[in-house]
Amino acid sequence: MSDLMKRFTGWDAAILAVLVLFVIVAGLVVPDFATGRNASFMVLDLAPVLLIALPMTLIIVTGEIDLSVASTLGLSSAVMGALWDGGMSIEVIIPICLVLGAVLGAVNGLFITGFGLPSLAVTIGTLALYRGLAFVVLGDRAVAQFPGSYTEWVIGSSAGIPNLVWPLLVLLLVFGTVLHATPLGRSLFTMGAGVDAARFSGIRVARTKFWLYVVCGAVAALAGVLWTLRYSSARADNGTGLELAVVAAVLLGGVSIFGGRGTLWGVLGGVMLLAAVQNALRLADVSNEALQVVTGLLLIVSVLAPNAVGAIRSAVARRRRRPPPPAPAAPPEPLPVSSDPSPSPAVRSS
């Protein structure tokens, strides 16, 4: 119970509060912001980021990272275009793309858990590799003329609610339940807090991480499919740079880049806050350059603020703890863990 309370007084609660506050202020100040149609445009813009942020949160919580997601999206889009152009039916192409994404994720997972390489290095490599393959598959071509009914579904709404909300909501609930209400989720936090401790407590670190990358690849490929259908255009360069937006939103949501800390609700708030800020600034005719500056500043704040808050809190806790000798249940603040910023070396045994 006190754990739950703590959870909702943390950074993620702050982000959600900032989000609500921002939406109210923007609704009052920026013309055309608070309309149903604008909300549906925002959902379309944030969908790929939110989708990939779900598995990315789980990966970052374990202290790893996956920077190849946008390239996986692009390769999935390119393969989708090539197969569609070859006359295959869309109902077959979509599962093929998802399987492809899972395989690409498995390659990441194999290098990271099987060969014990740092995930940052591996996924920077596959970031280039998968994007390169996308250009091999489709070149500079764009394949268009995907079935209009699919595009209309992706960008459409029914009863005022964008259709995309439903799959996003289902996946959000699935990932949220796994991370916050299952032993598997708890083991992810344990891994992020310390690989050795996790291994001693019987968690199969390598195998769990491997499957996280597989899931992440499949979800990135799904984002590629939705991207292709939304724009009705398959291109090898689709989604270039999206991995940074995803990592940014996850960090803004209060997930520690060193692992072991964060909530999916905070990430949802981070994704939505970034989308709302960009949307409102564009509507207010703020120039593109200013928009990038604001986004950059938000991210720096998001990395600085939780650390500052954490430092202050632990300082306060230390002072409080001193007078009464038996500190009543030392605050289970997993802060000290972050003293080791290097990506935890992966483990060979599974």
Next chain:
Amino acid sequence: MSLRSRLIAPVALGAVLALGLTACGGTTKDSASTDSGSAAAGGVANPNAPLKDGLKIAFLPKQLNNPYTDIEVGGGKAAVEELKGEYKLVGPNDASASSQVSYINTLIQQQQNVIGIAANDPNAVCPSLNQARQAGIKVVAFDSDAAKECRDVFINQATTQGIGEQLVKMASQLAGGNGEIAILSATPNATNQNAWIAVMNTELKKPENAGLKLVDTVYGNDDDQKSFQEAQGLLQRHPNLKVIVSPTTVGIAAASRYVSSSSYKGKVAITGLGTPNQMRQYVKDGTVSQFALWNPADIGYLASYAGAALASGQITGKQGETFKAGKLGDYTIGVDGEIVLGPPTVFTAQNIDQFNF
């Protein structure tokens, strides 16, 4: 890993695949109807409708902070001011289709009357342009067309025919009606250049050009050094050459540079397609007396007037409808909603200082 867990994944994947395959004979490229819910350009044109005041006309170029684009939208802005409308310029810093779509959505929200767009991807902007048209916004493509079912009209800077004719006309004037001419092109398989050269060949067969003789066509590969050497070679091989026509901005500048510093200066004329800033010094020093290119400012200017005519109901985008575009005069909509800007602008010592691009 237990054997069972080893098996789960392949079996699951197989099941997904099988599921997909049973749906075979589903939606394929051939069966899918390509009508992406295009907003029908309904209504009847009333050529006598007055142009409305206060129209909100927004320009969305391929990307901002590009000198050529700045001139195009500058022309658009001038026209919007003449029309007493509200001008707006938005756009991404990267030339990507997805960021253009976010801006189209913003413009829909802001209830603009007209969107002028140079599409980064003719199809990717389509679904949201159609949403804009369903919201009553008129869409004018310029510079780079969007798919024709999702815009009302397209401002085409120049037709292949128009450019080919103009090139022969300038060559004929410079040669005084007869003599040897040669072409310095880009690469042997450059689509645009080859199409223009094909028109030139047809034009040269006409009786009024019987005195002109095309003696050589060489390729500088749009490389400054190679173009320079090819120009040199042409003059050595053909001592009676009167005119070099270069339908590429790289070639015309390289040929001019060679001739301006050689003994051929004043004897051999250079013409073709170039930009005023690049050619200014050769026009000033007398190497070049005329060359051509479409005027980018006129593209934006015409786009604004076409948008205003659409929003005022003077035109609907159908072939044969006419409207007046301020100082540029009268225009007629051609096949597929295309509006051709007209013959390229000819630059000479008299007018070159009026242009900065």
